[in-house]
Amino acid sequence: MVQNNGKLELNWVNKDKTLIVKDYDKGQYEWVDPNDYRVSEVRLFKEIGKFGENSSDNLIICGDSLNALTSLSKIPEYRKKYVNKIKLIYIDPPFNTGQMFANYDDQLEHSVWLTMMRDRVLKAYELLSDDGSLWVHLDDTELYHFKLVLDEIFGKENFVASVLWENKPGIAMDAKQFSTSHNTILVYSKNSGWKQNYLKIEPNLREFKYQDEQGRYYKRVMLQKWGANSARADRPNMFYPITAPDGEEIYPMRRTARGVEDEGCWRWGVLSYEENKDKIDWVKNKEGWKPYTRQYAEKSELRPPHTWWNHDEVGQSSTGTKEIQKLFPDIKPFSTPKPEKLLQRIIQIATNEGDIVLDYFAGSGTTAAVAQKLRRKWIIVENNEETINNFAVPRIKKVISGEDKGGISGGVNWTGSGGFTYFQVEKSMFEVHSGIICLAENALNGKLAKLVATQLEYDYQPDNEHFCGRKGDVLLAVVEGMLTEGLVNFLLNSMDKNKFLEIAALSVDPELESKNYNNVKIGKVPNNILRHYARI
Template identity: 45%
Template sequence: MGTSGRLGLSWINKDRALVSTQEGGYEWVDRNDFRVAETRLLRDVTSVGEVHDSGERAQDNLLIVGDSVDALRALTGIPEFSDEYQGKVKLVYIDPPFNTGQAFAQYDDGLEHSVWLTMMRDRLLLIRELLAPDGSVWVHLDDAEMAYCKVLMDEVFTRPNFVATVVWEKTTSGRNDARAFSTDQDYILVYSRNPDSFKPRKVAHTAAADKAYKNQDNDPRGPWREVDYKCPKTADERPNLYYPIIHPYTGEEIWPRRERVWAYGREEHERHIAEDLLFWGRTGNYSFPKLKKFLTDRSADGTPPRTLWPTSEVDQSRTAKTESKKIFDGGVPFSTPKPERFMHRVIHLATEPGDIVLDCFGGSGTTAAVAHKMGRRWVTVEREPGTVESFVRPRLTKVVYGEDPGGVTELVGWEKGGGFRHMEVAPSMYERAAGRVLLAPWVTGETFSEAACAQLDGFAMDPHPEPPFVGRKGRQLLAVIDGLATDKSVQSIVDQLDEDERVVIVAKSYLREAADLLKTLSPGSRIKKAPQDLLDMKGRVRR
């Protein structure tokens, strides 16, 4: 076997794609299938609180109902949205189905491995396009697929962009019914878009951390904590750190162990002595010194985040269910919510106020709710309409109107304000009949114009179209005819072009004479028949 190429993960049907079915499952299809290549529209449903005018709707917080891959394609493929989100999302946090074989009330968490990996691959590729250069993606998993997802994300984002694996202590009580081990933790895989640009924020100092600072020798500089004076290097690796020091109480020469030498060189050690920074125990009973680190010297903006997140700092699953019950007045809670304090830490580390946060597995809406309270912009996508109606929209509405006093509301000083736009992914503009792909009956008039424009790379809808002209890409115009394009309609369209402009005409049918006339009158302009020519133009997918 050859050794060329890079390490990768293989699985059945890796070269194929998935489309979601009406039953909530997935179907294998070729990657150039029209259902994979299509960019679906996003339709307005309603709005809550303060939102922009419809012409600036992409700037609103967005609650989108529909399959996440369709929503992500819309955000990356429709200029109205891609101009606002592509390369600008600071944080993507996703909590996808864990593939554990458990069935929760809100979604089926039991996907075959190849389906799960393909489902994740297709979404991660789109997420990569949305991330800002200094952005990051956080994928929340358990043992079922974490190891496989790590290798998958190495492929999508490349290994240098791996940042850390966070371990969250999700429970403090063991399960007596565990078959082998009682699992206490989940994992969050963190990747950057650019390893040189992503810089997580510091974690605020806690009261528990402050308790480690004491003043055992009444030092006038105030409380301090002990720090190990040795480092995990050997004498062979760092011979300059292997030397004797004098014990001030006994006068003995003290050597470090050859397998763990001093952390500081001789010159630095002499400075520590001169500045009274070494502590040998209250009675000189320490065999090796400790370095004193003063509370006053601590960084004011916090400490670097650690990868172990205990329940005492970010709460546990039980807390999240309690929060869910309070939000919904004691009703049945969401099956797998995450605590708001947990999400607060993720958002705090990865973003600043005003940044965009995306969650395309919305669940009960925790990410959006906490992002809103913290002054971030957000987009959340949830596939199940029932989950949106029962959990997500009511919860976010309470946040907007200041009716959610729980979670991190008090911590961040949230009162009320803002708003969001509730949208849905439109059905496919195509349908299959007798082996042929046709336009769906609802694709008429203005909707036909919008759907056609969405399939053409780079064309943006005109906010104030003058039919048949509905969009533009530079000096190239888009004209859409909901019916037959004749030589008369072509003549009328060309007559309205400036000398340096060209046009793409999309029609449901056209006469050959019309196509010939367009070539003669406007070389470089094109006429396309929907849906056949649109499918040809979109017969490619991201790899």
């Protein structure tokens, strides 16, 4: 750590760089400048399919989370819908076990992990609403490092809590030192005025086995007092006869420690008994009739969330595994799935019905499954296509169809509804040939107009015949070919005289270089886009 201008912060190798992931599985990464074209590029989304009703409410996105978050914040239709609109971001990132970074020595693996995480949180921060919160699931490997990073991004004053989740309640007898039984979830609010929801605590009904005529649960407590001060001599006015169902008079008789029968006392006086005798349960055993009072279970109450979440309340690691096995009995379980009750508690504390939840390390889709059952909108991102196709997509389909009866389904009376759209982050629009950045083939054939409009931050207008983008009083025209003087004049004649025009073309007639237009800016793709990135 270093002190910089009086501010305490964490420093690491290449902190001023951004990390490009080349291959997650092989642990191949590259540090680049933050304005590198690979960081600045806004990838389009390719629709793979839709499922259910209101499918635009919820998104499954397959691709690198850095690209996906950039696209959500930059593509106009998503920017308007999601920037500063997401109420809860929950992430369970890959823990830095060292296995992810086999190609780096111990001095660099922390830098790789911290850079990867920092870059994504910065992108996600733009999407978080002013009254939203971020929940980050970590183990001790990077917990204390990353808290300092989050302090820098959110401000120390917006740290809310460290929640300890008891994920492994047993004792690991092979532990070298301490047996670790918990993970930590760091909670940050975007602003200091964040207000969480209180938890509705249901009473523990295990002891309350009986129901009265109104359906209220109660347990039986002996009317006769026992223990200290239970002798007649202690409370003389509590010694009196009461009538059993068969007419027999019953006195509060007790046995002393020596087994001698002795006179005891009731818990109620005569007046209290007369007022409540219709609420007495009579039970007959070998010793005769015994009267019991009714002690009712407390009603549900609301309380602030606390920071110790034991496995009895929200499940443990094995709970999540069992839930996945039940859904997919023929597939090897996804590693480290979280129990649905854990996500239920987080979502209920941080959101209300209709709010948007984001998870950009989605794994098997637990966050989306629980958010759907709790009637929230959601976005999940996962880079591993196999994980999405084998677990997340079929799992959410089961939730929406009502086939998923496990997890929290019974507790929230879930029977199915909703829908989602499945997207894939498209490949880069750029390629490098002999050290020169060029347009890739997949950027052509009808895609160029939307790609250019998105990169140059125009609102895309697909239905406009001549101008595919607009930014205030500036119109954008994209020419997938050579731009000529005649085409420039045609475009100028097709627009209002008080507007400005930017033209992006694959090539430009050399004769246009000598022309000077007051209200026209001409650029050649991709150079004009790369220059725009450098200015961001």
